[in-house]
Amino acid sequence: MPRSINRDTQLCMSLSGRPGNFGTRFQNFLYEALDLNFVYKAFTTKDLPAAIAGIRALGIRGCAVSMPFKEACIPLVDEIDASAQAIASINTIVNDDGLLRAYNTDYIAIRKLIERYRISPDTRVVLRGSGGMAKAVACAFRDAGFMSGYVVARNEEAGRRLADICGYAWAADASGLNAELLVNVTPIGMEGGAEADTLAFSREEVEAARMVFDVVALPVLTPLVRLAQLLGKPVITGAEVIVLQAVEQFVLYTGVRPDDALIKRAAAQALA
Structure with missing residues (x-):
């Protein structure tokens, strides 16, 4: 009833x-x-x-x-x-x-996931995105002691601003950054979006990384998550x-x- x-x-x-x-x-x-x-x-x-x-x-x-x-x-x-x-x-x-x-609670959730997956603060993080959620994610990594990181953003001004807040560097793309953890905090791969079938990072970048984190929640299996799983990489999903x-x-x-x-x-x- x-x-x-x-x-x-x-x-x-x-x-x-x-x-x-x-x-x-x-x-x-x-x-x-x-x-x-x-x-x-x-x-x-x-x-x-x-x-x-x-x-x-x-x-x-x-x-x-x-x-x-x-x-x-x-x-x-x-x-x-x-x-x-x-x-x-x-x-x-x-x-x-x-x-x-x-x-x-976005910030709280990211901190909990860092602890749950026992991600070492020595890990080199490459985060794509510069919006509000990207700020929550980047600052959560910063406050968890991650000192080595890059913010990759199409908007250079916003990307540099977020990178400066966290003590990270800005980059126009992720190639050559030797990322150990790739984090997507953009709408790339989002269900119904203009880039729903697009990879947030290239196959080569995913192959070189140790772990992948896609904050996009719908679908749970984004193109990035599917590729990472295919390559046997540990994955954290937006769900x-x-x-x-x-x-x-x-x-x-x-x-x-x-x-x-x-x-x-x-x-x-x-x-x-």
Whole structure:
């Protein structure tokens, strides 16, 4: 029987320029499975200050924040967690009786994956991308002690800016950089995108690397991931990132941490 919504139901939401379904499916699956009186809905807005004021005024428990609002939200909240301070970007707001605290669970997820895969800080990282998510990924590697890295970006100004923040170097392409870990944080390979069938790194670069990390979540098996697996390289997928960061949001909203088996079921349903 479907859960009923009542006056005590707590609302969580997302704000994105282009709302998707992953968060809605993932969070609502867990609310129902754990019999929590919560509901989750995706929104967009053309009036960000009013939207954030509405979260505070209406007692909305939590809000996931996606592009293009991650930096613009900063002056609109009351407190900023270290995870968001580290990269001057937020992706989660938690409302505690009108006090808005901001976090970045993307950053938290990347740090957890670095630990999970026991990636040595001595590893030479080549990261492609210079947007908001690239900043979260690059800063997570920086703060985990990775000193040797390159930011590869088509936009030289943005690429150099991110490289400078992390103490890395900028490069126009990845050839000749002798990457040990290749990280794609661009839309290359994304389902439905203009470069859905494109490799984020060349076959030669993948062959030379020890490990590949593709932050693109849909599809899970991007062209880069498929090639890396074909070549027998260890792989971290974007699905792992999106699930981990969503779990951390769920915990912040509800105070409940689901077990691994339930998280796996929620992820399968949300990514289907």
